[in-house]
Amino acid sequence: MNSSGETAGRNQALRELLAMPDFLRLWLVGAFANAMRWLEMLASALFAYEVTHSALAVTGVVAARQLPQFFLGAFAGAISEAVNRKVIVMLALVGPAAISTVLATLATTGHLDLWHVALGNLLSGIMWTTEMSTRRRMVGEVAGPQRIVQAIALDSVTSAATRMIGPLLGGFAFQWLHMKGAYTVTALVQFGGAFALAGLSHSQVTRRLALARIPAEILEGWTYARTNPVILLVFGITVVTNAFAFAYQGLVAPLGRGVFHVSPALVGLLAAGEPLGALMGGLLLAGGFIRMNRQLTFAGGSSLFMVGLIVMALSNSYWLGLLALIVGGFGTAGFGNMQTTLVLTEAPAEMRSRLMGMVTVGIGTGPLGILVAGLLSDQVGPRDAVMTMAALGLLATLVLTTTLRRR
Numbered sequence: 001m002n003s004s005g006e007t008a009g010r011n012q013a014l015r016e017l018l019a020m021p022d023f024l025r026l027w028l029v030g031a032f033a034n035a036m037r038w039l040e041m042l043a044s045a046l047f048a049y050e051v052t053h054s055a056l057a058v059t060g061v062v063a064a065r066q067l068p069q070f071f072l073g074a075f076a077g078a079i080s081e082a083v084n085r086k087v088i089v090m091l092a093l094v095g096p097a098a099i100s101t102v103l104a105t106l107a108t109t110g111h112l113d114l115w116h117v118a119l120g121n122l123l124s125g126i127m128w129t130t131e132m133s134t135r136r137r138m139v140g141e142v143a144g145p146q147r148i149v150q151a152i153a154l155d156s157v158t159s160a161a162t163r164m165i166g167p168l169l170g171g172f173a174f175q176w177l178h179m180k181g182a183y184t185v186t187a188l189v190q191f192g193g194a195f196a197l198a199g200l201s202h203s204q205v206t207r208r209l210a211l212a213r214i215p216a217e218i219l220e221g222w223t224y225a226r227t228n229p230v231i232l233l234v235f236g237i238t239v240v241t242n243a244f245a246f247a248y249q250g251l252v253a254p255l256g257r258g259v260f261h262v263s264p265a266l267v268g269l270l271a272a273g274e275p276l277g278a279l280m281g282g283l284l285l286a287g288g289f290i291r292m293n294r295q296l297t298f299a300g301g302s303s304l305f306m307v308g309l310i311v312m313a314l315s316n317s318y319w320l321g322l323l324a325l326i327v328g329g330f331g332t333a334g335f336g337n338m339q340t341t342l343v344l345t346e347a348p349a350e351m352r353s354r355l356m357g358m359v360t361v362g363i364g365t366g367p368l369g370i371l372v373a374g375l376l377s378d379q380v381g382p383r384d385a386v387m388t389m390a391a392l393g394l395l396a397t398l399v400l401t402t403t404l405r406r407r
Contacts, residue, residue, distance in 0.1 A: 165272070281329060
């Protein structure tokens, strides 16, 4: 098929996706819920920095939101094979909405403490472990095998957009509405998302949930992954990128407030820099303007992101640092887009949720990196902490890619 024919085919698939009510529900609900997640993460980081002026305290609060993915991600993947996935996604919206309501009430009455915010992040993070293995898998299922690449590309672009919009809203919400306003907004949006998802029509073949068998099923997924170098590449670089590169997210507030000396709103803009680049890069990928080997796009995108972080850490200018993050975001577009696509296209259907759950575990290493970055920051400052983590991640990515390509 010629280039114009391929473009017409992609456009037709995209139009078909947007004409499917069930796909629209999953896509839009995921978009709004993701935006609220990032809004809360930045607002909680700013609150922690305002209260303590400690980078370690900030990274601890941020890590609490993501840490459950490391411990529970594989279990979430196995459970989503047996339990109705629609119910899981709805609970993952209602639970955090209820937690946000409690935190908004505490803030309104003047009783909100840092430990309340950290606990709320932890509990909401437990609910969020189902995102990769449940909602993202449903996106591919609803789209159908002939539209799965376009569906995941669109969902990845949207994810980047929410990672941009969420922090922007978080910075403005914290500056103007404070914690009570921020949590009120997130509660209302997530309750609304659960209500909208109630009308979703989703068929699924379920089986009896055998909790005792979950460890064996996880082991089966790992055994399969060991035989497939592409899946191993996805797992390995997912761990490296989240543990070493995305660790910078925990230091955005100390960088913005303590190093660049900008307002909370501009801290939100700094946090939105990488997602903005990811959004633009994702649009180029989804539109077919950039076509590369999928594995190269995945590994090369991760490397570009880390180079952007190093440039940002070396910059003395807020605006140059922001530009470096935007350029690095083009790399995370390739990384994020291919992370899901490679698993869904390389693995057999019966393994996909388990493998996506294991990818969630890889993503869950991010909080460990955030905590290490916080400890480093207290010793050498946020600039050197980001630069050290990114340089180590870049080296690990090179070693992984070289080793697995030989296989």
